[in-house]
Amino acid sequence: MQNVKIPQNVKVEDKLIGPFSIKQLILVGIGGGFSYTLFATIQKSVGMVPAAAHAVIWWPGILSFAFALVRINDISLFRYCLLILETLSKPRKRIFQARQGLIINIQTRAALDRDEKVKAKAKAKADLLPTEAAKPPIRLEDLSTILDAEGKRKEFALSVDPLETPVDSVRSSISV
Numbered sequence: 001m002q003n004v005k006i007p008q009n010v011k012v013e014d015k016l017i018g019p020f021s022i023k024q025l026i027l028v029g030i031g032g033g034f035s036y037t038l039f040a041t042i043q044k045s046v047g048m049v050p051a052a053a054h055a056v057i058w059w060p061g062i063l064s065f066a067f068a069l070v071r072i073n074d075i076s077l078f079r080y081c082l083l084i085l086e087t088l089s090k091p092r093k094r095i096f097q098a099r100q101g102l103i104i105n106i107q108t109r110a111a112l113d114r115d116e117k118v119k120a121k122a123k124a125k126a127d128l129l130p131t132e133a134a135k136p137p138i139r140l141e142d143l144s145t146i147l148d149a150e151g152k153r154k155e156f157a158l159s160v161d162p163l164e165t166p167v168d169s170v171r172s173s174i175s176v
Helices: 022-046 051-057 059-069 077-089 109-127 140-148 169-173
Strands: 015-017
Touching (some): 015 022, 051 059, 059 077
């Protein structure tokens, strides 16, 4: 078996031009392009750009350059700013407290509708006349009669699917 070299620095971005990666070039390009667009529009409309306007115009380019290239403790400036915001928003001292747990009771509309239908059926059964509601239960003798007759009695006959066709034509002529 041959030895295979496994890359160690997989999180390092590939350098495109000199020490700059594609992400850094895009950030600098967008910020510089925005600043240049501001400069060109002001110069076209006013003629000569005042020094105070230069300070405002070139800030997007300077910030994008800083976010792309400045690293603090091997962390990009953008991520460093996000970590500072996270530190400011979270409490400095954390206290452990046991939680009671979450109680989740999810009911869908279909389940609620089904429950209402079941309740309506139960109410309809209760509202039936006593003669309709109180049918005599099937006794053991009736069950044994049905089994002895092999399902031939009309009142206990099983329903047959009309779409079902017999496989053998000889069997279809024999009636049960």
